[in-house]
Amino acid sequence: xxxxxxxxxxxxxxxxxxDITLLIDDGSVVALIGPNGSGKTTLIRAASGIVPLMxxxxxxxGHVVNHLGEQERARxxxxxxxxxxxxxxxxxxxxxxxxxxxxxNWLGQFSIKDNEIVEEALQQTDLLDLADRSMSDLSGGxxxxxxxxxxxxxxxxxxxxxxxxSHLDLQFQVNIMDRIHRLAHPVNKENTGRAILxxxxxxNLLQMFADRVILLVKGKITATGTPEEVxxxxxxxxxxxxxxxxxxxxxxxxxxxxxxx
Amino acid sequence: MKRxxxxxxxxxxxxxxxxxxxxxxxxxFISPSALWQVIAAKIGGVPAAIDPSGVIGTILFKLRLPxxxxxxxxxxxxxxxxxxxxxxxxxxxxxxxxxxxxxxAGLGAVVAMTIHWPYTTMGLMAIPLAAFAGALIAVLVxxxxxxxxxxxxxxxxxxxxxxxxxxASAITSLIMINTTGELRRAMVWLLGGSALSGWSPxxxxxxxxxxxxxxxxxxxxxxxxxQFGDEQAQQLGIPVRRVRWLAIITAxxxxxxxxxxxxxxxxxxxxxxxxxxxxxxxxxRRLLPLSMLGGGVLLLLTDTAARTIIAPxxxxxxxxxxxxxxxxxxxxxxxxxxxxxx
Numbered sequence: 001x002x003x004x005x006x007x008x009x010x011x012x013x014x015x016x017x018x019d020i021t022l023l024i025d026d027g028s029v030v031a032l033i034g035p036n037g038s039g040k041t042t043l044i045r046a047a048s049g050i051v052p053l054m055x056x057x058x059x060x061x062g063h064v065v066n067h068l069g070e071q072e073r074a075r076x077x078x079x080x081x082x083x084x085x086x087x088x089x090x091x092x093x094x095x096x097x098x099x100x101x102x103x104x105n106w107l108g109q110f111s112i113k114d115n116e117i118v119e120e121a122l123q124q125t126d127l128l129d130l131a132d133r134s135m136s137d138l139s140g141g142x143x144x145x146x147x148x149x150x151x152x153x154x155x156x157x158x159x160x161x162x163x164x165x166s167h168l169d170l171q172f173q174v175n176i177m178d179r180i181h182r183l184a185h186p187v188n189k190e191n192t193g194r195a196i197l198x199x200x201x202x203x204n205l206l207q208m209f210a211d212r213v214i215l216l217v218k219g220k221i222t223a224t225g226t227p228e229e230v231x232x233x234x235x236x237x238x239x240x241x242x243x244x245x246x247x248x249x250x251x252x253x254x255x256x257x258x259x260x261x
Numbered sequence: 262m263k264r265x266x267x268x269x270x271x272x273x274x275x276x277x278x279x280x281x282x283x284x285x286x287x288x289x290f291i292s293p294s295a296l297w298q299v300i301a302a303k304i305g306g307v308p309a310a311i312d313p314s315g316v317i318g319t320i321l322f323k324l325r326l327p328x329x330x331x332x333x334x335x336x337x338x339x340x341x342x343x344x345x346x347x348x349x350x351x352x353x354x355x356x357x358x359x360x361x362x363x364x365x366a367g368l369g370a371v372v373a374m375t376i377h378w379p380y381t382t383m384g385l386m387a388i389p390l391a392a393f394a395g396a397l398i399a400v401l402v403x404x405x406x407x408x409x410x411x412x413x414x415x416x417x418x419x420x421x422x423x424x425x426x427x428x429a430s431a432i433t434s435l436i437m438i439n440t441t442g443e444l445r446r447a448m449v450w451l452l453g454g455s456a457l458s459g460w461s462p463x464x465x466x467x468x469x470x471x472x473x474x475x476x477x478x479x480x481x482x483x484x485x486x487x488q489f490g491d492e493q494a495q496q497l498g499i500p501v502r503r504v505r506w507l508a509i510i511t512a513x514x515x516x517x518x519x520x521x522x523x524x525x526x527x528x529x530x531x532x533x534x535x536x537x538x539x540x541x542x543x544x545x546r547r548l549l550p551l552s553m554l555g556g557g558v559l560l561l562l563t564d565t566a567a568r569t570i571i572a573p574x575x576x577x578x579x580x581x582x583x584x585x586x587x588x589x590x591x592x593x594x595x596x597x598x599x600x601x602x603x
Contacts (some may be wrong), residue, residue, distance in 0.1 A: 050495050074498030081496075087351075087488040089543030098486050102498030108482025108546060154497070 001026050002047060002077075002158045002195050007056035009046045010219075015054065016042045017219045026157060027193030029184045031206040031227075034216035035240055040199040041082075043216065044160045047197065049073045060158050074102035078151035080161040083143045088136030095135060095146050096121050099153025121152040125179065141172035148176065152183075159183065161198040165205065173205055181209040203231060207254045215239055231255050268541045272554040279561040280333070284325040286565050288573045291317060291325075327460045332564050332578070333557035334463070334470045335519040336529055340556020341549055342512035343530020345477050348484035348545050349508050350404075350413045353535065353593060357516040358527030360418060361399040361425035366513075366520035368429040369395020371436050389469055393517035399425050400513055415594075466522045473515030474553055480508050481546030488543070526579045528586020529556050535593060 002024040010016040016039045024030050032040050045051045047058055049065035058065045060076040068076070078099070086095070099121065100114040110118075122128050125145045135143060144164055151159055161180065165173040184193040200206050206213065206227065213230040215223040217239045223230045236257065237244045245260040285291045291299075299318050301307040312318060339357055346355035346362075357363050373391030403425050407417035483504045487494045491501045519526070533555040537548060563581040570576060 045492070048496050050492060070495050070500045071498040074496060077496075079493070079496040081493055087543065089538070090485075090488075094485075094544065098489070098497055101482070101486055104482060107479055150497075 001061055002197065003057075003059040004047065005057045005059075007046060007058060008054040009042065009051050009056075010054065015219060017046065020056070020221055022214060022221065022224070024158070024195040024197055026195050027184055028211040029181060029196045029198060029209055030212045030214055031210035032197055032199040032214050032216060033201070033203065033206065033230075038216045039219040040216055041162055042219075044079065044162050044197065044199055047158075047160055048077050048079045071102045074154060074156075076156055077158045077160060078154035078156040080144075080147050080151045080159065080164050082162050082164075083140060083147065083167060086135045086143055086146075088134060090135050091132055092127055092135065092138070092146050092149075093118065093122065093131040096127070096131075096149045096153050099150040102154065117155065118153050121149040124152060125149040140167040141169070141176075144168060144172070144176065148179065156194070157192075158195045159197075161196065163199050163201060166201065173202065174208065177205060177209040184211070203236070203257045204254070207231070228255075231257065268537070268547065268551050269554075272551060272558065275558045276333075276554055276561075279558045279565075280329055283329045283332075283561045283565045284321060286569050287320075287325060288568075289317070289320055291321060296321070323460075324458060327463050328458060328564070329561060331463045331466060331522065332560045334466050335523050335526070336533075336556035336558070336560030337474060337553035338466075338470045338515035338519040338556070339526060339529040340533040340559070341474050341477050341530075341553040342516045343556075344534035344545070344548050344552040345480065345484065345508050345512040346530070347534060348487065348548075349505060349512075350418060351488060351490075352413060352415055352418055353538075354415055354419060354531065354590070356528060356531035356590075357512070358426075358525065359531065359590070360422040361403045361429065362396045362513060362516050363520050363525045363527065364426040364429040364433070365399025366392035366396035366517040367525045368399075368433045369393065369517070370521045371433050375436055375440055389465070389518040389521040392521040393514055395429070396513045396517040396520070397510070399429060400509060404509075462522045466518050469514055469518030473511045473518070476507065476511040477515070477549055480504060480511075481544070481549050484508070484545040484549075524577075524579060526560070526582050528582045528590065529559055531593070532582075532586050532589050533559055535589070 002022075004020055004022045007020040008015060008018050020043065022030075032043065034040055042051065046053065047065070049058065049068065053066060060073075063072075063076060065073055065077065097110065097114075097118045100110060100118060103114060104110065119128075122131050125148055127142075127145060127149055130138065130142060135146065138146065144167070148161075148164065151161075164176050164180070168176065180196060180198060184196050186193055198206075198210070210227055213223075213225065213227050214221055215230055215235065222239060223235050231246065233244055233246050236246075243260040245258045247256045247258065248254075249256055281293075281296070285293065285296060295317055298307075299321055302312075303318065303322065342362075343356045346357065346360060347353055349355070350360075370388050370392040372395070373388045403418070403421045404413060406421035406424070407413045409417065483494075483499050486497050486499045487501065487504065489497075494501050516530075534548060534552045537551045537555055541547060541551065560578070560582075563585070564578045567576040567578045567581050
């Protein structure tokens with residue numbers, strides 16, 4: 001469970017986020033939307049405990065993340081960053097194995113259990129066939145899946161994803177989002193679902209996986225609720241500063257969001 | 262990339278071969294059979310035609326073997342530190358010499374020598390400490406100058422390294438010009454001639470190199486994670502600041518000790534990790550120990566060449582490593598521009 005209370009944060013006195021309060025329960029996916037520069041990435045960084053806070057608090061399962069050491073924090077929260085530059089000398093399996101970092105001893109030795117968890121993460125993300133390939137041989141979508149698998153190997157209750165579909169074609173977008181949904185809503189009801197925060201740009205896509213939506217504009221939360229509640233013409237046109245037209249599709253029951261020229 | 266098999270046995274064999282060649286070669290050639298007999302007589306007490314306390318034995322045990330061991334330790338220190346600096350700065354061109362650490366250490370050591378620390382064991386222990394102080398100041402200045410935000414771009418690193426290195430070398434030269442007699446010795450030493458002989462420099466350098474290398478070996482996994490940048494490393498549970506300090510300090514201790522005993526030897530820390538990375542990949546848990554072995558091999562071989570090419574005269578070993586290393590450096594520079602493969 002991720003709880004953020006009255007969080008204000010930024011860099012060099014400049015506030016990027018102001019008075020953010022939100023709660024993500026175990027077993028739910030929350031989509032974080034907002035125009036470019038609204039502070040989505042900073043919110044994810046702050047929630048992972050690597051941004052000094054000006055005020056407020058970030059808690060994961062009751063622990064204040066900024067008071068924890070890196071190792072303890074990494075056992076509670078994992079982050080899937082945007083794919084930018086990945087050191088190409090690593091193989092897929094080596095990268096996924098880095099997810100076990102917070103559980104290793106000071107010599108960095110992997111136990112049998114660590115290796116099993118790595119294999120399981122590879123399997124869950126359909127990467128077993130690619131496991132021994134070098135990262136530089138992979139497509140953007142495959143690299144994104146590797147970073148997802150690395151976060152899975154961290155075995156954290158809270159996962160934060162920063163635009164995991166930004167470079168992917170439609171098939172991979174749906175594929176990744178589907179996996180994310182299942183992580184929060186496991187088929188086997190005995191497993192606890194994770195608490196997941198995903199920053200996304202695609203307003204149409206998010207309706208397929210998100211339980212709730214948080215709209216961030218200029219560092220402040222301006223709307224929060226179910227996708228139906230937040231994705232309205234008035235709220236979105238105001239946030240994105242362009243006139244929008246929303247159509248309820250009868251086949252999927254989802255809302256299509258189109259710019260109105 | 263397909264990787265050659267079994268790195269450790271290959272390097273271990275190379276190391277033994279380099280060691281044997283290195284003690285055989287020189288102004289007096291020691292044949293393999295003579296070598297074997299002397300060693301057997303010395304260690305096993307096997308009676309032999311050659312007396313281990315005779316000329317051959319003296320050359321072997323008092324001159325060549327300590328020198329070989331010294332160079333092996335120094336090579337391991339320089340090359341292991343090079344690999345660590347490369348991982349730390351995420352920069353394939355970081356080498357203790359190129360980033361100014363060696364020259365800083367040289368300056369520290371020369372300053373220590375001019376204030377007349379006696380050439381006793383205590384003195385031999387104190388010079389590395391002074392070298393360490395100089396090296397640490399150099400590396401901190403270079404990183405501060407070269408840093409842009411959270412990264413250290415190649416050009417900045419090299420430029421800052423050249424500037425700090427030149428400055429330190431200039432002061433070193435000034436000090437040396439103003440001294441006479443005994444510090445001629447320092448001059449030879451600074452060119453990497455390993456003017457010291459016998460076992461005392463080996464014993465002097467040993468604790469620092471062992472400590473430095475042992476600590477560096479614990480950092481392999483952390484350096485792997487840090488290749489993804491500070492932010493991701495933190496999110497994966499690495500205390501980045503602590504690891505960075507530990508790596509800088511240990512790599513600098515090892516480099517400083519090496520410089521304090523054999524002088525400034527460049528490019529070993531660049532060439533060896535680079536070749537090993539191409540052959541066996543960039544996993545620092547493997548790269549660090551392999552670099553230490555490989556550094557020992559390279560320095561033993563270059564020193565053997567330095568002693569034999571124009572025998573009986575000796576070429577300072579730093580000249581040979583520079584002759585090999587500088588073109589290699591340019592090649593890597595071109596390569597790292599066109600493809601970022603590591």
